[in-house]
Amino acid sequence: xxxxxxxxxxxxxxxxxxxxxxxxxxxxxxxxxxxxxxxxxxxxxxxxxxxxxxxxxxxxxxxxxxxxxxxxxxxxxxxxxxxxxxxxxxxxxxxxxxxxxxxxxxxxxxxxxxxxxxxxxxxxxxxxxxxxxxxxxxxxxxxxxxxxxxxxxxxxxxxxxxxxxxxxxxxxxxxxxxxxxxxxxxxxxxxxxxxxxxxxxxxxxxxxxxxxxxxxxxxxxxxxxxxxxxxxxxxxxxxxxxxxxxxxxxxxxxxxxxxxxx
Amino acid sequence: xxxxxxxxxxxxxxxxxxxxxxxxxxxxxxxxxxxxxxxxxxxxxxxxxxxxxxxxxxxxxxxxxxxxxxxxxxxxxxxxxxxxxxxxxxxxxxxxxxxxxxxxxxxxxxxxxxxxxxxxxxxxxxxxxxxxxxxxxxxxxxxxxxxxxxxxxxxxxxxxxxxxxxxxxxxxxxxxxxxxxxxxxxxxxxxxxxxxxxxxxxxxxxxxxxxxxxxxxxxxxxxxxxxxxxxxxxxxxxxxxxxxxxxxxxxxxxxxxxxxxxxxxxxxxxxxxxxxxxxxxxxxxxxxxxxxxxxxxxxxxxxxxxxxxxxxxxxxxxxx
Ligand SMILES: Cc1cc2nc3c(=O)[nH]c(=O)nc-3n(C[C@H](O)[C@H](O)[C@H](O)COP(=O)(O)OP(=O)(O)OC[C@H]3O[C@@H](n4cnc5c(N)ncnc54)[C@H](O)[C@@H]3O)c2cc1C
Ligand SMILES: Cc1cc2nc3c(=O)[nH]c(=O)nc-3n(C[C@H](O)[C@H](O)[C@H](O)COP(=O)(O)OP(=O)(O)OC[C@H]3O[C@@H](n4cnc5c(N)ncnc54)[C@H](O)[C@@H]3O)c2cc1C
Numbered sequence: 144x145x146x147x148x149x150x151x152x153x154x155x156x157x158x159x160x161x162x163x164x165x166x167x168x169x170x171x172x173x174x175x176x177x178x179x180x181x182x183x184x185x186x187x188x189x190x191x192x193x194x195x196x197x198x199x200x201x202x203x204x205x206x207x208x209x210x211x212x213x214x215x216x217x218x219x220x221x222x223x224x225x226x227x228x229x230x231x232x233x234x235x236x237x238x239x240x241x242x243x244x245x246x247x248x249x250x251x252x253x254x255x256x257x258x259x260x261x262x263x264x265x266x267x268x269x270x271x272x273x274x275x276x277x278x279x280x281x282x283x284x285x286x287x288x289x290x291x292x293x294x295x296x297x298x299x300x301x302x303x304x305x306x307x308x309x310x311x312x313x314x315x316x317x318x319x320x321x322x323x324x325x326x327x328x329x330x331x332x333x334x335x336x337x338x339x340x341x342x343x344x345x346x347x348x349x350x351x352x353x354x355x356x357x358x359x360x361x362x363x364x365x366x367x368x369x370x371x372x373x374x375x376x377x378x379x380x381x382x383x384x385x386x387x388x389x390x391x392x393x394x395x396x397x398x399x400x401x402x403x404x405x
Numbered sequence: 406x407x408x409x410x411x412x413x414x415x416x417x418x419x420x421x422x423x424x425x426x427x428x429x430x431x432x433x434x435x436x437x438x439x440x441x442x443x444x445x446x447x448x449x450x451x452x453x454x455x456x457x458x459x460x461x462x463x464x465x466x467x468x469x470x471x472x473x474x475x476x477x478x479x480x481x482x483x484x485x486x487x488x489x490x491x492x493x494x495x496x497x498x499x500x501x502x503x504x505x506x507x508x509x510x511x512x513x514x515x516x517x518x519x520x521x522x523x524x525x526x527x528x529x530x531x532x533x534x535x536x537x538x539x540x541x542x543x544x545x546x547x548x549x550x551x552x553x554x555x556x557x558x559x560x561x562x563x564x565x566x567x568x569x570x571x572x573x574x575x576x577x578x579x580x581x582x583x584x585x586x587x588x589x590x591x592x593x594x595x596x597x598x599x600x601x602x603x604x605x606x607x608x609x610x611x612x613x614x615x616x617x618x619x620x621x622x623x624x625x626x627x628x629x630x631x632x633x634x635x636x637x638x639x640x641x642x643x644x645x646x647x648x649x650x651x652x653x654x655x656x657x658x659x660x661x662x663x664x665x666x667x668x669x670x671x672x673x674x675x676x677x678x679x680x681x682x683x684x685x686x687x688x689x690x691x692x693x694x695x696x697x698x699x700x701x702x703x704x705x706x707x708x709x710x711x712x713x714x715x716x717x718x719x720x721x722x723x724x725x
Contacts, residue, residue: 154540156674157616160697161543170544239508239518262504266539268520273508282479282589285505298593303501306598306652306659311477314589324646365517365554369534369547380691380707387715390708391722394690397706401688403610403667404634404723 144199144292146190147255149246149272150183150218152211153265167370179214182261184221186321188328189290190259191222197292200224202253206234206245212344219342220335221328231348236361239266243274244359248352250279257297258318262286269320276318284313285320407531407552409440410489411462412497414476418453420444420461423498423560425567428461430496430560432568433525434533439463440496442574443488445481447474459574466579472586478505479588486513487584492555494533499559500658507559516555519548523564528552541676542699561677601653603637610636610667613656614644615679617672617693617712621649627671630716633723639663641673657682672712675700692716 158176202225203218215226260272276283289300301309398404411427431440442462497503511518524536531553612631664685691704701707
């Protein structure tokens with residue numbers, strides 16, 4: 144099975160405090176720690192496990208700048224066979240539709256049976272996989288937490304409300320967005336990264352993909368970010384101050400009043 | 406002025422809360438809007454869902470087809486792409502169905518797409534201004550959406566409070582316009598989530614741990630605190646994904662809905678999917694090392710500390 148996994152380089156929210164720039168145009172990106180979108184790790188792991196079972200190859204692809212190469216190498220260290228970087232100044236400022244059109248152009252250059260994306264990335268939009276499938280006219284299923292291969296078909300589970308699982312049958316080729324928890328992504332050590340450090344990663348631009356200038360990028364985006372802002376919230380939490388001892392004493396008092404402690 | 410449509414989610418013949426929320430959202434886009442509800446399904450449950458929708462919307466479009474009996478995103482998308490006129494604004498709840506169906510619908514309708522909207526500032530010309538969150542709620546943004554060729558918008562459940570207004574709408578049967586509903590994805594069945602050995606939905610006090618617990622071995626720290634408090638341990642989703650606790654202890658939209666008196670959120674950032682599982686206005690205590698964690702916006706009491714130090718100290722003080 145030829146599998147393509149779409150991966151995105153995102154600021155690691157567990158490692159970073161996200162602060163908004165003074166003028167609201169962006170977040171402070173200078174000191175951010177970046178990593179692979181959490182969901183994409185599960186997608187890569189799933190692709191590797193499928194390949195190991197039925198044969199074929201796993202390719203990882205990202206739309207990004209040259210720095211995004213590092214996440215391709217990381218996924219290759221996990222076991223992906225190949226990486227492709229889609230980079231061009233013309234891609235900058237693309238909205239979800241733009242990203243999906245760029246990925247579609249690359250997919251049509253290859254011969255894939257299965258495309259995996261993460262369920263969502265840092266923008267929380269959960270859009271790229273579904274758009275891509277619609278553009279390709281391939282069937283789609285989102286939030287997939289189980290995949291069984293059955294010839295030219297897959298039996299898949301979708302995670303729905305309440306943690307229930309919606310079972311479906313879907314024909315290949317198809318696009319699936321992967322939900323966390325489907326597997327346990329393998330650990331990547333420094334040694335693994337070193338092994339793939341010198342592997343050539345091809346980079347394709349708008350010209351290579353036959354993408355008309357102006358059909359992607361900021362000019363084509365129908366959704367634009369106007370600004371970042373700090374919302375006026377309700378009262379917010381009463382913050383307990385002082386030493387840890389003092390906070391604990393105050394908390395115990397509150398818990399007793401609210402029925403949290405007998 | 407673009408026509409506004411709302412996709413109505415329903416179960417067992419009853420429309421979900423989102424039906425009223427989308428009606429409110431439509432008014433925020435355009436105060437004079439006369440939104441149309443679209444209800445898809447099959448048979449008698451569809452008819453009662455249409456009746457429910459007609460109490461909220463002046464126009465209701467009914468799509469009755471055996472292929473729509475279960476809301477399979479692939480099939481519903483095909484039907485909507487056929488019946489929604491070009492240039493319309495379509496509102497859909499941002500739930501597991503909306504995430505499945507809506508992005509592709511925007512492509513099929515050649516409309517703009519904006520997901521998980523939490524606020525709407527209204528149209529000016531064809532430009533719609535909306536509010537979204539990024540980075541797990543750590544940043545808010547205004548986005549502008551060019552609706553000139555229509556737009557598909559998914560709205561975060563609970564973000565638009567129903568205003569109590571009602572309608573006595575009429576139902577139009579559009580079933581004949583849906584066309585061929587064959588799809589390459591077939592719904593088989595729903596497998597219910599396993600029930601575990603504890604029932605966190607019955608607990609009065611929950612000590613709930615998130616990714617801040619950092620390691621499987623540290624789970625015992627929370628268990629000791631829970632024991633000292635006479636509470637039950639629950640958790641956020643990453644703890645279940647990592648297999649440190651069983652799924653039946655997960656709080657959230659894809660886990661359990663809980664109604665405790667007191668909820669201790671330990672190292673939990675406060676994503677909307679997590680908070681979606683907290684009902685009945687519990688007294689929320691949040692302990693987090695990041696003073697800017699979104700959980701502090703919804704908690705009653707906040708403490709900036711390392712939970713790995715704070716929880717054992719609290720346990721000791723209580724006398725565990
Ligand atoms: C400088 C800058 C400017 C931007 N300007 C705009 C703008 O004007 N308007 C706008 O709407 N957005 C803008 N964006 C956001 C950006 O285009 C998003 O990457 C895009 O909307 C898709 O990301 P998402 O988080 O919505 O993906 P989701 O749909 O939430 O992600 C789901 C999955 O899709 C795949 N995927 C997502 N992105 C990529 C990628 N880049 N490469 C490969 N696979 C991917 C991954 O598998 C991911 O798990 C901007 C971003 C940057 C950095
Ligand atoms: C369709 C869908 C359904 C989902 N359903 C659910 C659901 O049902 N339930 C759910 O929980 N999530 C759900 N999620 C995931 C959700 O989006 C978040 O990713 C998740 O809730 C984050 O969990 P968290 O707060 O534990 O982790 P994080 O967001 O990583 O937050 C960890 C927090 O711990 C703090 N911290 C770290 N170390 C320490 C320390 N030593 N001391 C104190 N604080 C510390 C950090 O500052 C941070 O605020 C769902 C996602 C999707 C897409």
